[in-house]
Amino acid sequence: MTNNEIAIKGQEYVMNTYGRFAIAPVKGKGSYLWDANGKQYLDFVGGIAVCILGHCNDQLITALQEQSRQLWHVSNLYWIKPQVDLAEKLVNVSGLDKTFFCNSGAEANEGAIKLARKYFYRKKEDRNEIIVFKDSFHGRTLATLTATGQDKYHEGFAPLPAGFYYAEFNNLTTVEQLVNDKTCAIMVEPVQGEGGIRPADQNFLLGLRRICDREGILLIFDEVQSGMGRTGKVFAYQNYGVVPDIVTMAKGLGGGIPIGAMLASEKAAQGFAPGDHASTFGGNPLVTAAANKVMDIITTEGFLEQVTKTGEYLVQSLKGIKDNRIIEVRGRGLMLGIEFDRDIKELVNICMQKGLLVLGAGNRVLRMVPPLTINETEVNQAVNILKEALKDW
Ligand SMILES: Cc1ncc(COP(=O)(O)O)c(C=O)c1O
Structure with a gap:
Protein backbone atom coordinates (compact mmCIF):
# COMPACT_ATOMS: atom_id res chain seq x y z
CA MET A 1 0.00 0.00 0.00
CA THR A 2 1.15 3.56 -0.67
CA ASN A 3 1.08 6.49 1.79
CA ASN A 4 -2.04 7.72 0.10
CA GLU A 5 -3.85 4.40 0.21
CA ILE A 6 -3.07 4.00 3.92
CA ALA A 7 -4.26 7.57 4.60
CA ILE A 8 -7.54 7.02 2.74
CA LYS A 9 -8.22 3.79 4.64
CA GLY A 10 -7.30 5.53 7.91
CA GLN A 11 -9.73 8.35 7.24
CA GLU A 12 -12.45 5.77 6.77
CA TYR A 13 -11.80 3.65 9.85
CA VAL A 14 -9.76 5.61 12.40
CA MET A 15 -11.35 8.22 14.66
CA ASN A 16 -10.53 11.75 13.70
CA THR A 17 -8.48 12.88 16.73
CA TYR A 18 -5.16 13.78 15.09
CA GLY A 19 -4.23 16.29 12.43
CA ARG A 20 -1.97 13.83 10.65
CA PHE A 21 0.79 14.37 8.11
CA ALA A 22 0.20 12.60 4.81
CA ILE A 23 2.88 9.93 5.24
CA ALA A 24 2.80 6.45 6.77
CA PRO A 25 6.16 5.32 8.13
CA VAL A 26 6.38 1.55 7.75
CA LYS A 27 9.98 0.80 8.70
CA GLY A 28 12.59 2.24 11.04
CA LYS A 29 16.23 1.63 11.89
CA GLY A 30 18.37 3.78 14.13
CA SER A 31 17.63 7.46 13.47
CA TYR A 32 15.89 6.80 10.16
CA LEU A 33 12.36 6.00 9.02
CA TRP A 34 10.99 4.93 5.67
CA ASP A 35 7.45 5.64 4.54
CA ALA A 36 5.17 3.38 2.52
CA ASN A 37 6.39 5.00 -0.71
CA GLY A 38 9.99 4.15 0.19
CA LYS A 39 11.08 7.72 1.05
CA GLN A 40 13.68 7.99 3.83
CA TYR A 41 13.52 10.47 6.72
CA LEU A 42 15.94 11.49 9.45
CA ASP A 43 13.70 11.23 12.49
CA PHE A 44 14.09 14.09 14.99
CA VAL A 45 10.63 13.40 16.40
CA GLY A 46 11.35 9.86 17.63
CA GLY A 47 7.67 9.13 18.24
CA ILE A 48 7.66 12.36 20.31
CA ALA A 49 10.57 11.67 22.64
CA VAL A 50 9.82 7.94 22.84
CA CYS A 51 12.32 6.07 20.65
CA ILE A 52 15.34 7.07 22.74
CA LEU A 53 17.49 4.23 21.41
CA GLY A 54 16.41 4.85 17.84
CA HIS A 55 14.16 2.52 15.89
CA CYS A 56 14.41 -1.26 16.20
CA ASN A 57 17.46 -1.23 18.47
CA ASP A 58 19.14 -4.64 18.28
CA THR A 299 22.89 4.11 32.58
CA THR A 300 25.92 2.59 30.84
CA GLU A 301 28.98 4.70 31.56
CA GLY A 302 29.32 7.54 29.10
CA PHE A 303 25.82 7.28 27.56
CA LEU A 304 24.31 10.32 29.25
CA GLU A 305 27.50 12.36 28.88
CA GLN A 306 27.22 11.71 25.16
CA VAL A 307 23.61 12.98 25.18
CA THR A 308 24.82 16.22 26.77
CA LYS A 309 27.66 16.53 24.26
CA THR A 310 25.48 15.83 21.23
CA GLY A 311 22.86 18.23 22.59
CA GLU A 312 25.45 20.99 22.98
CA TYR A 313 26.71 20.34 19.46
CA LEU A 314 23.14 20.52 18.10
CA VAL A 315 22.46 23.77 20.00
CA GLN A 316 25.66 25.34 18.68
CA SER A 317 24.82 24.24 15.14
CA LEU A 318 21.29 25.65 15.43
CA LYS A 319 22.59 28.90 16.90
CA GLY A 320 24.88 29.12 13.88
CA ILE A 321 21.88 29.41 11.55
CA LYS A 322 21.51 33.00 10.44
CA ASP A 323 17.82 33.71 10.04
CA ASN A 324 16.16 36.77 11.51
CA ARG A 325 12.88 34.90 12.01
CA ILE A 326 14.57 32.88 14.79
CA ILE A 327 14.00 34.38 18.25
CA GLU A 328 15.71 31.81 20.46
CA VAL A 329 17.20 28.32 20.59
CA ARG A 330 16.56 26.73 23.99
CA GLY A 331 16.24 23.49 25.89
CA ARG A 332 18.47 20.98 27.55
CA GLY A 333 20.28 17.88 26.27
CA LEU A 334 18.31 16.56 23.31
CA MET A 335 15.05 18.29 24.22
CA LEU A 336 15.36 21.41 22.12
CA GLY A 337 13.13 24.12 20.73
CA ILE A 338 13.72 26.86 18.18
CA GLU A 339 11.32 29.72 18.74
CA PHE A 340 10.36 31.65 15.61
CA ASP A 341 8.50 34.93 15.26
CA ARG A 342 5.64 33.21 13.37
CA ASP A 343 3.65 30.00 12.99
CA ILE A 344 5.98 27.12 12.02
CA LYS A 345 3.44 24.63 10.62
CA GLU A 346 4.58 25.16 7.03
CA LEU A 347 8.25 24.93 7.99
CA VAL A 348 7.62 21.50 9.56
CA ASN A 349 6.03 20.41 6.26
CA ILE A 350 8.93 21.68 4.18
CA CYS A 351 11.42 19.86 6.44
CA MET A 352 9.40 16.68 5.98
CA GLN A 353 9.43 17.05 2.20
CA LYS A 354 13.20 17.44 2.39
CA GLY A 355 13.59 14.31 4.54
CA LEU A 356 13.71 15.62 8.12
CA LEU A 357 10.98 14.95 10.68
CA VAL A 358 10.55 17.66 13.32
CA LEU A 359 7.45 18.88 15.14
CA GLY A 360 5.94 21.87 16.85
CA ALA A 361 5.66 22.68 20.55
CA GLY A 362 2.96 25.31 20.47
CA ASN A 363 2.57 27.34 17.26
CA ARG A 364 5.94 29.05 17.04
CA VAL A 365 8.43 26.59 18.49
CA LEU A 366 10.04 23.98 16.28
CA ARG A 367 10.82 21.00 18.51
CA MET A 368 13.62 18.45 18.20
CA VAL A 369 13.47 15.34 20.40
CA PRO A 370 15.55 12.85 18.39
CA PRO A 371 16.78 9.44 19.54
CA LEU A 372 19.41 9.93 22.26
CA THR A 373 21.73 7.81 20.12
CA ILE A 374 22.08 10.31 17.24
CA ASN A 375 25.61 11.16 16.17
CA GLU A 376 27.26 14.34 14.87
CA THR A 377 26.89 13.29 11.24
CA GLU A 378 23.13 13.00 11.73
CA VAL A 379 23.06 16.34 13.54
CA ASN A 380 24.88 17.94 10.61
CA GLN A 381 22.45 16.34 8.19
CA ALA A 382 19.44 17.64 10.16
CA VAL A 383 20.82 21.15 10.42
CA ASN A 384 21.61 21.22 6.69
CA ILE A 385 18.09 20.12 5.81
CA LEU A 386 16.67 22.75 8.16
CA LYS A 387 18.81 25.43 6.50
CA GLU A 388 17.55 24.36 3.10
CA ALA A 389 13.97 24.35 4.37
CA LEU A 390 14.37 27.87 5.75
CA LYS A 391 15.37 29.06 2.26
CA ASP A 392 12.04 27.80 0.89
CA TRP A 393 9.93 29.09 3.79
C1 LIG B 1 4.95 16.26 30.14
C2 LIG B 1 3.92 15.29 29.64
N1 LIG B 1 3.08 14.71 30.52
C3 LIG B 1 2.16 13.82 30.13
C4 LIG B 1 2.00 13.49 28.80
C5 LIG B 1 0.96 12.50 28.40
O1 LIG B 1 1.56 11.30 28.06
P1 LIG B 1 0.74 10.18 27.26
O2 LIG B 1 0.45 10.71 25.91
O3 LIG B 1 1.67 8.99 27.27
O4 LIG B 1 -0.50 9.92 28.05
C6 LIG B 1 2.84 14.07 27.85
C7 LIG B 1 2.69 13.76 26.42
O5 LIG B 1 3.12 14.46 25.55
C8 LIG B 1 3.83 15.00 28.29
O6 LIG B 1 4.66 15.59 27.42
Whole structure:
Protein backbone atom coordinates (compact mmCIF):
# COMPACT_ATOMS: atom_id res chain seq x y z
CA MET A 1 0.00 0.00 0.00
CA THR A 2 1.15 3.56 -0.67
CA ASN A 3 1.08 6.49 1.79
CA ASN A 4 -2.04 7.72 0.10
CA GLU A 5 -3.85 4.40 0.21
CA ILE A 6 -3.07 4.00 3.92
CA ALA A 7 -4.26 7.57 4.60
CA ILE A 8 -7.54 7.02 2.74
CA LYS A 9 -8.22 3.79 4.64
CA GLY A 10 -7.30 5.53 7.91
CA GLN A 11 -9.73 8.35 7.24
CA GLU A 12 -12.45 5.77 6.77
CA TYR A 13 -11.80 3.65 9.85
CA VAL A 14 -9.76 5.61 12.40
CA MET A 15 -11.35 8.22 14.66
CA ASN A 16 -10.53 11.75 13.70
CA THR A 17 -8.48 12.88 16.73
CA TYR A 18 -5.16 13.78 15.09
CA GLY A 19 -4.23 16.29 12.43
CA ARG A 20 -1.97 13.83 10.65
CA PHE A 21 0.79 14.37 8.11
CA ALA A 22 0.20 12.60 4.81
CA ILE A 23 2.88 9.93 5.24
CA ALA A 24 2.80 6.45 6.77
CA PRO A 25 6.16 5.32 8.13
CA VAL A 26 6.38 1.55 7.75
CA LYS A 27 9.98 0.80 8.70
CA GLY A 28 12.59 2.24 11.04
CA LYS A 29 16.23 1.63 11.89
CA GLY A 30 18.37 3.78 14.13
CA SER A 31 17.63 7.46 13.47
CA TYR A 32 15.89 6.80 10.16
CA LEU A 33 12.36 6.00 9.02
CA TRP A 34 10.99 4.93 5.67
CA ASP A 35 7.45 5.64 4.54
CA ALA A 36 5.17 3.38 2.52
CA ASN A 37 6.39 5.00 -0.71
CA GLY A 38 9.99 4.15 0.19
CA LYS A 39 11.08 7.72 1.05
CA GLN A 40 13.68 7.99 3.83
CA TYR A 41 13.52 10.47 6.72
CA LEU A 42 15.94 11.49 9.45
CA ASP A 43 13.70 11.23 12.49
CA PHE A 44 14.09 14.09 14.99
CA VAL A 45 10.63 13.40 16.40
CA GLY A 46 11.35 9.86 17.63
CA GLY A 47 7.67 9.13 18.24
CA ILE A 48 7.66 12.36 20.31
CA ALA A 49 10.57 11.67 22.64
CA VAL A 50 9.82 7.94 22.84
CA CYS A 51 12.32 6.07 20.65
CA ILE A 52 15.34 7.07 22.74
CA LEU A 53 17.49 4.23 21.41
CA GLY A 54 16.41 4.85 17.84
CA HIS A 55 14.16 2.52 15.89
CA CYS A 56 14.41 -1.26 16.20
CA ASN A 57 17.46 -1.23 18.47
CA ASP A 58 19.14 -4.64 18.28
CA GLN A 59 19.58 -5.07 22.04
CA LEU A 60 15.95 -4.19 22.61
CA ILE A 61 14.88 -6.67 19.94
CA THR A 62 16.85 -9.41 21.71
CA ALA A 63 15.39 -8.51 25.12
CA LEU A 64 11.86 -8.62 23.71
CA GLN A 65 12.49 -11.85 21.81
CA GLU A 66 13.88 -13.57 24.91
CA GLN A 67 11.03 -12.41 27.13
CA SER A 68 8.43 -13.28 24.48
CA ARG A 69 9.51 -16.92 24.75
CA GLN A 70 9.24 -16.85 28.57
CA LEU A 71 6.12 -14.99 29.65
CA TRP A 72 4.11 -12.10 28.19
CA HIS A 73 1.54 -11.20 30.77
CA VAL A 74 0.40 -12.10 34.23
CA SER A 75 -1.71 -10.01 36.55
CA ASN A 76 -0.29 -7.81 39.25
CA LEU A 77 -2.01 -10.25 41.58
CA TYR A 78 1.39 -11.98 41.39
CA TRP A 79 4.99 -10.81 41.65
CA ILE A 80 6.56 -10.10 38.26
CA LYS A 81 10.34 -10.62 38.13
CA PRO A 82 11.26 -8.10 35.35
CA GLN A 83 8.94 -5.56 37.00
CA VAL A 84 10.65 -5.76 40.38
CA ASP A 85 14.06 -5.59 38.67
CA LEU A 86 12.98 -2.42 36.86
CA ALA A 87 11.54 -0.94 40.04
CA GLU A 88 14.88 -1.48 41.78
CA LYS A 89 16.75 0.27 38.95
CA LEU A 90 14.38 3.24 38.95
CA VAL A 91 14.54 3.57 42.72
CA ASN A 92 18.34 3.39 42.73
CA VAL A 93 18.70 6.11 40.12
CA SER A 94 15.93 8.47 41.27
CA GLY A 95 16.46 9.01 45.00
CA LEU A 96 12.85 7.87 45.55
CA ASP A 97 11.62 4.63 47.10
CA LYS A 98 8.59 2.96 45.56
CA THR A 99 7.29 2.43 42.02
CA PHE A 100 3.86 2.02 40.43
CA PHE A 101 3.67 0.86 36.81
CA CYS A 102 1.08 1.77 34.20
CA ASN A 103 0.86 2.28 30.44
CA SER A 104 1.18 5.96 29.57
CA GLY A 105 2.11 9.42 30.77
CA ALA A 106 -1.46 10.44 31.44
CA GLU A 107 -2.01 7.32 33.51
CA ALA A 108 1.16 7.96 35.50
CA ASN A 109 0.02 11.53 36.24
CA GLU A 110 -3.47 10.35 37.09
CA GLY A 111 -1.83 8.01 39.61
CA ALA A 112 0.23 10.86 41.05
CA ILE A 113 -2.88 13.02 41.50
CA LYS A 114 -4.71 10.18 43.20
CA LEU A 115 -1.72 9.39 45.43
CA ALA A 116 -1.38 13.00 46.58
CA ARG A 117 -5.05 13.18 47.53
CA LYS A 118 -5.15 9.78 49.20
CA TYR A 119 -1.99 10.58 51.16
CA PHE A 120 -3.72 13.44 52.95
CA TYR A 121 -7.02 11.57 53.19
CA ARG A 122 -5.22 8.86 55.13
CA LYS A 123 -3.66 11.48 57.39
CA LYS A 124 -7.17 12.83 57.96
CA GLU A 125 -6.15 16.22 56.61
CA ASP A 126 -8.64 18.03 54.41
CA ARG A 127 -6.20 18.80 51.59
CA ASN A 128 -7.03 17.99 47.95
CA GLU A 129 -6.17 21.04 45.84
CA ILE A 130 -3.30 20.83 43.35
CA ILE A 131 -1.37 23.78 42.00
CA VAL A 132 -0.40 23.35 38.35
CA PHE A 133 1.03 25.74 35.73
CA LYS A 134 -0.06 27.69 32.72
CA ASP A 135 1.19 26.25 29.41
CA SER A 136 1.79 22.87 31.05
CA PHE A 137 0.78 19.55 29.55
CA HIS A 138 -0.05 16.50 31.64
CA GLY A 139 -2.23 14.27 29.46
CA ARG A 140 -5.72 13.68 28.09
CA THR A 141 -7.65 11.91 30.84
CA LEU A 142 -10.17 14.17 32.55
CA ALA A 143 -7.98 14.87 35.58
CA THR A 144 -4.75 15.30 33.62
CA LEU A 145 -6.28 17.53 30.97
CA THR A 146 -7.67 19.64 33.79
CA ALA A 147 -4.17 19.78 35.29
CA THR A 148 -2.97 20.92 31.87
CA GLY A 149 -2.80 24.72 31.92
CA GLN A 150 -4.05 25.30 28.37
CA ASP A 151 -7.71 26.20 27.76
CA LYS A 152 -7.83 24.62 24.31
CA TYR A 153 -7.59 21.15 25.85
CA HIS A 154 -10.47 21.83 28.27
CA GLU A 155 -13.00 23.09 25.78
CA GLY A 156 -16.12 20.94 25.50
CA PHE A 157 -15.23 18.53 28.29
CA ALA A 158 -17.03 20.18 31.18
CA PRO A 159 -17.68 19.44 33.95
CA LEU A 160 -13.97 19.14 34.69
CA PRO A 161 -12.72 17.62 37.96
CA ALA A 162 -12.42 20.27 40.69
CA GLY A 163 -9.37 21.23 42.69
CA PHE A 164 -6.78 22.41 40.11
CA TYR A 165 -5.36 25.95 40.31
CA TYR A 166 -3.06 27.52 37.74
CA ALA A 167 0.07 29.47 38.60
CA GLU A 168 2.57 31.06 36.18
CA PHE A 169 5.53 28.86 35.26
CA ASN A 170 8.83 30.21 36.63
CA ASN A 171 6.96 32.63 38.90
CA LEU A 172 7.01 31.74 42.61
CA THR A 173 4.90 34.74 43.62
CA THR A 174 1.91 33.33 41.75
CA VAL A 175 2.42 30.00 43.52
CA GLU A 176 2.52 31.66 46.94
CA GLN A 177 -0.76 33.39 46.10
CA LEU A 178 -2.47 30.03 45.49
CA VAL A 179 -1.05 27.93 48.35
CA ASN A 180 -3.48 27.49 51.21
CA ASP A 181 -4.47 24.96 53.86
CA LYS A 182 -6.38 22.93 51.23
CA THR A 183 -3.35 22.48 48.94
CA CYS A 184 -2.03 18.91 48.80
CA ALA A 185 0.52 19.15 45.99
CA ILE A 186 2.28 21.20 43.36
CA MET A 187 2.68 19.48 39.98
CA VAL A 188 5.17 20.76 37.41
CA GLU A 189 7.24 19.75 34.38
CA PRO A 190 10.91 20.59 35.09
CA VAL A 191 11.12 21.35 31.37
CA GLN A 192 7.76 22.24 29.84
CA GLY A 193 7.48 20.20 26.66
CA GLU A 194 4.24 20.76 24.74
CA GLY A 195 4.13 24.30 26.14
CA GLY A 196 7.19 25.29 24.09
CA ILE A 197 10.36 23.60 25.49
CA ARG A 198 10.77 25.88 28.49
CA PRO A 199 13.23 24.78 31.17
CA ALA A 200 12.36 25.75 34.74
CA ASP A 201 14.70 28.25 36.38
CA GLN A 202 16.94 26.84 39.09
CA ASN A 203 15.46 29.16 41.72
CA PHE A 204 11.94 28.27 40.67
CA LEU A 205 12.35 24.54 41.35
CA LEU A 206 14.29 25.23 44.55
CA GLY A 207 11.51 27.61 45.59
CA LEU A 208 8.81 25.01 44.89
CA ARG A 209 10.69 22.49 47.02
CA ARG A 210 10.96 25.07 49.81
CA ILE A 211 7.23 25.86 49.67
CA CYS A 212 6.31 22.17 49.72
CA ASP A 213 8.59 21.51 52.71
CA ARG A 214 7.24 24.54 54.57
CA GLU A 215 3.60 23.55 54.01
CA GLY A 216 4.15 19.78 54.36
CA ILE A 217 2.71 19.20 50.88
CA LEU A 218 3.91 17.03 48.00
CA LEU A 219 6.04 18.11 45.04
CA ILE A 220 5.20 16.19 41.86
CA PHE A 221 7.50 16.36 38.83
CA ASP A 222 6.03 15.29 35.51
CA GLU A 223 9.05 13.89 33.66
CA VAL A 224 7.02 12.08 31.03
CA GLN A 225 8.82 13.99 28.28
CA SER A 226 11.93 15.30 30.05
CA GLY A 227 12.86 12.03 31.78
CA MET A 228 14.80 8.94 30.69
CA GLY A 229 18.02 10.67 29.74
CA ARG A 230 16.46 13.29 27.48
CA THR A 231 18.23 16.21 29.20
CA GLY A 232 21.53 14.41 29.82
CA LYS A 233 20.47 13.01 33.22
CA VAL A 234 18.04 10.15 33.79
CA PHE A 235 15.64 12.75 35.24
CA ALA A 236 15.74 16.45 34.38
CA TYR A 237 15.43 17.31 38.10
CA GLN A 238 18.91 15.87 38.55
CA ASN A 239 20.25 18.89 36.64
CA TYR A 240 18.74 21.06 39.40
CA GLY A 241 19.58 19.09 42.53
CA VAL A 242 15.92 19.18 43.59
CA VAL A 243 14.27 15.86 44.45
CA PRO A 244 10.46 15.65 44.26
CA ASP A 245 8.16 13.51 46.42
CA ILE A 246 6.62 11.96 43.32
CA VAL A 247 7.89 11.72 39.75
CA THR A 248 6.08 10.40 36.70
CA MET A 249 7.56 9.02 33.50
CA ALA A 250 6.51 7.19 30.33
CA LYS A 251 7.56 7.94 26.70
CA GLY A 252 11.26 6.91 26.63
CA LEU A 253 10.99 4.35 29.42
CA GLY A 254 10.16 1.49 27.05
CA GLY A 255 12.06 2.90 24.06
CA GLY A 256 8.85 2.47 21.99
CA ILE A 257 7.11 -0.21 24.05
CA PRO A 258 4.17 1.41 25.92
CA ILE A 259 4.91 1.77 29.63
CA GLY A 260 4.48 4.48 32.25
CA ALA A 261 5.59 4.69 35.85
CA MET A 262 5.19 6.77 38.97
CA LEU A 263 7.85 6.84 41.66
CA ALA A 264 7.28 8.15 45.15
CA SER A 265 9.17 8.65 48.38
CA GLU A 266 8.55 6.10 51.12
CA LYS A 267 6.43 8.70 52.91
CA ALA A 268 4.25 9.68 49.93
CA ALA A 269 3.85 6.06 48.82
CA GLN A 270 2.08 5.33 52.10
CA GLY A 271 -0.93 7.08 50.59
CA PHE A 272 -1.78 3.90 48.71
CA ALA A 273 -2.86 0.58 50.22
CA PRO A 274 -3.99 -2.56 48.35
CA GLY A 275 -7.10 -1.79 46.32
CA ASP A 276 -6.48 1.96 46.04
CA HIS A 277 -5.03 1.95 42.54
CA ALA A 278 -4.32 -0.57 39.79
CA SER A 279 -3.70 -1.15 36.09
CA THR A 280 -4.24 -4.49 34.33
CA PHE A 281 -1.29 -4.19 31.97
CA GLY A 282 0.87 -2.05 34.27
CA GLY A 283 4.45 -3.32 34.36
CA ASN A 284 3.73 -6.62 32.64
CA PRO A 285 6.65 -8.97 31.91
CA LEU A 286 7.03 -8.04 28.24
CA VAL A 287 7.09 -4.25 28.64
CA THR A 288 9.28 -4.32 31.73
CA ALA A 289 11.77 -6.61 29.96
CA ALA A 290 12.11 -3.86 27.35
CA ALA A 291 12.32 -1.08 29.94
CA ASN A 292 14.99 -2.97 31.89
CA LYS A 293 17.11 -3.03 28.76
CA VAL A 294 16.49 0.66 28.12
CA MET A 295 17.54 1.48 31.69
CA ASP A 296 20.65 -0.69 31.40
CA ILE A 297 21.68 1.06 28.20
CA ILE A 298 21.08 4.65 29.29
CA THR A 299 22.89 4.11 32.58
CA THR A 300 25.92 2.59 30.84
CA GLU A 301 28.98 4.70 31.56
CA GLY A 302 29.32 7.54 29.10
CA PHE A 303 25.82 7.28 27.56
CA LEU A 304 24.31 10.32 29.25
CA GLU A 305 27.50 12.36 28.88
CA GLN A 306 27.22 11.71 25.16
CA VAL A 307 23.61 12.98 25.18
CA THR A 308 24.82 16.22 26.77
CA LYS A 309 27.66 16.53 24.26
CA THR A 310 25.48 15.83 21.23
CA GLY A 311 22.86 18.23 22.59
CA GLU A 312 25.45 20.99 22.98
CA TYR A 313 26.71 20.34 19.46
CA LEU A 314 23.14 20.52 18.10
CA VAL A 315 22.46 23.77 20.00
CA GLN A 316 25.66 25.34 18.68
CA SER A 317 24.82 24.24 15.14
CA LEU A 318 21.29 25.65 15.43
CA LYS A 319 22.59 28.90 16.90
CA GLY A 320 24.88 29.12 13.88
CA ILE A 321 21.88 29.41 11.55
CA LYS A 322 21.51 33.00 10.44
CA ASP A 323 17.82 33.71 10.04
CA ASN A 324 16.16 36.77 11.51
CA ARG A 325 12.88 34.90 12.01
CA ILE A 326 14.57 32.88 14.79
CA ILE A 327 14.00 34.38 18.25
CA GLU A 328 15.71 31.81 20.46
CA VAL A 329 17.20 28.32 20.59
CA ARG A 330 16.56 26.73 23.99
CA GLY A 331 16.24 23.49 25.89
CA ARG A 332 18.47 20.98 27.55
CA GLY A 333 20.28 17.88 26.27
CA LEU A 334 18.31 16.56 23.31
CA MET A 335 15.05 18.29 24.22
CA LEU A 336 15.36 21.41 22.12
CA GLY A 337 13.13 24.12 20.73
CA ILE A 338 13.72 26.86 18.18
CA GLU A 339 11.32 29.72 18.74
CA PHE A 340 10.36 31.65 15.61
CA ASP A 341 8.50 34.93 15.26
CA ARG A 342 5.64 33.21 13.37
CA ASP A 343 3.65 30.00 12.99
CA ILE A 344 5.98 27.12 12.02
CA LYS A 345 3.44 24.63 10.62
CA GLU A 346 4.58 25.16 7.03
CA LEU A 347 8.25 24.93 7.99
CA VAL A 348 7.62 21.50 9.56
CA ASN A 349 6.03 20.41 6.26
CA ILE A 350 8.93 21.68 4.18
CA CYS A 351 11.42 19.86 6.44
CA MET A 352 9.40 16.68 5.98
CA GLN A 353 9.43 17.05 2.20
CA LYS A 354 13.20 17.44 2.39
CA GLY A 355 13.59 14.31 4.54
CA LEU A 356 13.71 15.62 8.12
CA LEU A 357 10.98 14.95 10.68
CA VAL A 358 10.55 17.66 13.32
CA LEU A 359 7.45 18.88 15.14
CA GLY A 360 5.94 21.87 16.85
CA ALA A 361 5.66 22.68 20.55
CA GLY A 362 2.96 25.31 20.47
CA ASN A 363 2.57 27.34 17.26
CA ARG A 364 5.94 29.05 17.04
CA VAL A 365 8.43 26.59 18.49
CA LEU A 366 10.04 23.98 16.28
CA ARG A 367 10.82 21.00 18.51
CA MET A 368 13.62 18.45 18.20
CA VAL A 369 13.47 15.34 20.40
CA PRO A 370 15.55 12.85 18.39
CA PRO A 371 16.78 9.44 19.54
CA LEU A 372 19.41 9.93 22.26
CA THR A 373 21.73 7.81 20.12
CA ILE A 374 22.08 10.31 17.24
CA ASN A 375 25.61 11.16 16.17
CA GLU A 376 27.26 14.34 14.87
CA THR A 377 26.89 13.29 11.24
CA GLU A 378 23.13 13.00 11.73
CA VAL A 379 23.06 16.34 13.54
CA ASN A 380 24.88 17.94 10.61
CA GLN A 381 22.45 16.34 8.19
CA ALA A 382 19.44 17.64 10.16
CA VAL A 383 20.82 21.15 10.42
CA ASN A 384 21.61 21.22 6.69
CA ILE A 385 18.09 20.12 5.81
CA LEU A 386 16.67 22.75 8.16
CA LYS A 387 18.81 25.43 6.50
CA GLU A 388 17.55 24.36 3.10
CA ALA A 389 13.97 24.35 4.37
CA LEU A 390 14.37 27.87 5.75
CA LYS A 391 15.37 29.06 2.26
CA ASP A 392 12.04 27.80 0.89
CA TRP A 393 9.93 29.09 3.79
C1 LIG B 1 4.95 16.26 30.14
C2 LIG B 1 3.92 15.29 29.64
N1 LIG B 1 3.08 14.71 30.52
C3 LIG B 1 2.16 13.82 30.13
C4 LIG B 1 2.00 13.49 28.80
C5 LIG B 1 0.96 12.50 28.40
O1 LIG B 1 1.56 11.30 28.06
P1 LIG B 1 0.74 10.18 27.26
O2 LIG B 1 0.45 10.71 25.91
O3 LIG B 1 1.67 8.99 27.27
O4 LIG B 1 -0.50 9.92 28.05
C6 LIG B 1 2.84 14.07 27.85
C7 LIG B 1 2.69 13.76 26.42
O5 LIG B 1 3.12 14.46 25.55
C8 LIG B 1 3.83 15.00 28.29
O6 LIG B 1 4.66 15.59 27.42
